Amino acid sequence: MSRRTLAGGLALAVAITLTALPANAEQRTVRFPSAKFPLGARPVPTKTVTAVAKGIDLYDVQAGKATDGYTLTVLMPSGRDYGMQHTAEAVAAEVEAAGETPSVQEVVRPSVADAPSQTVYMVRVGMWPLKDKKKAEKAAKKLKEAGLKVKVDYLGDDGLQTTGPWSAKVVMIDSRVFRGSYAASLGRSVAKRETVSSMVKASKALVGVNGGFFNIHTAKALRGEPVGASVVGGKLLSEAVPGRSAVVLKGRTAKITELRTDVTAISQDGSKVKVNGVNRAPATDELILYTEEWGAKTPTGGTDAVIDANGKVIGLRASGAAVAAGTRVLHANGLAADWVNEHAWENWTVKIVTQVVDLRTRRPLKLTPDLHVIAGGVGLVRNGKVKITAKRDGHDSVNMILRRHPRTLLGTTRNGSLILATIDGRRPGESVGANFHEAAQFMRWLGATQAINLDGGGSTAMVVGKKVVNRPSDGRERAVGDALLVLPE
Structure with missing residues (x-):
């Protein structure tokens, strides 16, 4: 196997077919793109559109086809699926001693704005088509019995070249037509997790998507706590990770920036x-x-x-x-x-002084009742150009940058319209997800001049009305830390 990453080969011009348009499409100032689908090797995607409310359209996008199959990945002594070349060669020798023929695969994790590219090596055994996963599992069992740590790997998850398929849901909210507002919700409490559906129902929202990352490394009963800034109704409920990407919501405006929070107690x-x-x-x-x-x-x-x-x-x-x-x-x-x-x-008397500072403007935000903040996971697009801040945002591993996962994405356009998107993943044969570079290119294609990655994986969920419209990779909707809500007028 000689598949390698192609750091610059993600934006491929293709045709797109349109299966439906809202009746008032000609009045829109934000439109779904008609060409140059950016992912894969020139698939011809289809899209259908549903008018959700005035100024809000939901698009279902299907593209590509399944040609990837399965291989076995032999884990390194560290437990990772990749390592340095000498480590990979030593592991390959163990595979040979077990009577199988390994392949040492060079993988280049592409560079991002704040981290250089990285070359790593994986040890792979065999190749099976999509329909033969059980045969791959049988081969993995044999290697495990020989004392090796092995996992069955779907090649579409690698982040290397693929034909897809992709399944995405996109909500486009026209700033010049929409008359509702945006809000953040942590559900019934900060400490506990809750589904997006539950938060949408409680607020009677039109649309909801999962928010930022939450703390899975704390006590189980406290794992709803956001990792990063959270402001709900002008009240700071979680401090920022300094410099991490976030989305600031005020009324029906959304802005992507980086934040710092300062909280001081002053005694009398x-x-x-x-x-x-x-x-x-x-x-x-x-x-x-x-x-x-x-x-x-x-x-x-x-x-x-x-x-x-x-x-x-x-x-x-x-x-x-x-x-x-x-x-x-x-x-x-x-x-x-x-x-x-x-x-x-x-x-x-003890006075609590709270400041939330926009690091782009160097000015504090006014903590008014219509102000909401949701922490993003990784910055993707800034001023119309791909700018992936994976290291600054704490996600610069090969797994996060290169491999494909379900994604929840948020972007703003030049005229202030809002784009919410989910790309399903971890569903072999149905949808491969996206890596950071692909996610950034996808949002640029949709017209975003600023974009961030929210929490993803099993947390990825989009709710429109009372229905989860994407297919969460856990097989059901996961309870999450917070959500972004689109509220009616």
């Missing part, structure tokens, strides 16, 4: 201290602010200062209790508890 005696986080599990010696939206108890093993809506300290307590409605809690452990014990006495 003038003492100030940095608040390390908002609505998340604390690390050692941290001061964390919990709001009533947290939906869980504060951690045990620390000190809580309970503060009312006017900033008055109602009292100090041992931590491990709920956050009552109308209150906030400053939770401190270790060295951070010293400040609380010395400057947050009962009946004193």
